[in-house]
Amino acid sequence: MGFGDTVDRLKYTKPERKYILIDMKRIKSYTIIAILLSSGFLVAWINDYSQVSNKWKLGVEIYTFHRFTLAEGISKSDSAGVHYIEAASFQKIGDEIEKGYISQISEQGLVKLNKYLDKHHIKIRSVYVFGGSSLDSWKNGFLQAKKLKCEFITAEPPRNLWDSIDSLAGVFHIKVAIHNHWKGKSAFWSPDSVLAAIKNHPNFGACPDLGHWPKSGVDAVSGLQKLQGHILAIHLKDASQMNDPNARDVDLGTGVVNFKAVLEELKRQNYKGFIYIERDADVRPSNLPSVIKEISYYNDLLRNL
Structure with a gap:
């Protein structure tokens, strides 16, 4: 091979090598872009999940542990990994407190309760109040809620006291979240009746119980749409069937409520508030395993919103 042959070979091999290098650069560039894009989507997904989970404060409605004292319910809620509970005015406190x-808690008992709550990393932000037929009974409910530093009480106020209870709520700076049971047991079984109570009562809001609505034939998503802008908290619960007041309380996702659609609707509404898991069922030895299972189910849905 002479010098001329060598020059001719270089003329052909150099462009070929250059072409290969350019192609590799393109591949590397596409790979980097793909990684950046996927990372961007991942970051966006994480941010979206964080924003939703931060807006929705997951807790336990203490009636879930109604066979136990408040102290025992706090301990079990801590074991479930939540940081919020809704207390109930009718529950025994527990001798350790x-x-x-x-x-009826005293100032001394309140100090002990707060220490017990801190120990278990739990906060009470609302309390279910039965109230009664007299305004004094409702005033006492607000006084107790004030002591507990609650943001709202959950209740079913009687029609003849709406104006007075709304005024009390304004004085105490504590909202009233109207709760529903089923048709025949509660005047608030329908979202429309809740809206009627809220009208002209600026301190009233809603606490829809998603497991009670199906018993009256109310679709959970439709109910939430009607109450948009008024929801202070939600009782997360399922029911075995529609249009049956005797429908059983069942694990989330095993009944008739479409919880994926429920969470999507809350996200659409830009809901900010409490979501309390609640079990009416009396599972032995306790509802704790069920609550842990339902929290896992809830978190799985949240991650896939």
Whole structure:
């Protein structure tokens, strides 16, 4: 091979090598872009999940542990990994804190309760109040909620006291989240009746119980749409069937409520508030395993929104 042959070969091999290098650069560039894009989507997904989970404060409605004292319910809620509970005025406190009911707690008992809550990393932000037929009974409910530093009480106020209870809520700076049971047991079984109570009562809001609505034939998503802008908290619960007041309380996702659609609707509404898991069922030895299972189910749905 002479010098001329060598020059001719270089003329052909150099462009070929250059072409190969350019192609590799393109491949590397596409790979980097793909990684950046996928990372961007991942970051966006994480941010979206964080924003939703931060807006929705997951907790336990203490009636879930209604066979136990408040102290025991706090301990079990801590074991489930939540940081919020909704207390109930009719529940016994627990001898390790104070004898009696939460509605009768003393200042000394309140100090012990707060220490117990801190120990278990739990906060009470609302309390279910039965109230009664007299305004004094409702005033006492607000006083107890104030002591507990609640943001709202969950209740079913009687029609003749709406104006007075709304005024009390304004005085105490504590909202009233209207709760529903089923048709025949509650005047608020329909979202429309809740809206009627809220009208002209600026301190009233809603706490829809998603497991009670099906018993009256109310679709959960439709109910939430009607109450948009008024929801202070939600009782997350399922029911075995529609249009049956005797429908059983079942694990989330095993009944008739479409929880994926429920969470999507709450996200659409830009809902900010409490979501309390609640079990009416009396599972032995306790509802704790069920609550842990339902929290996992909830988190799985949240991650896929």
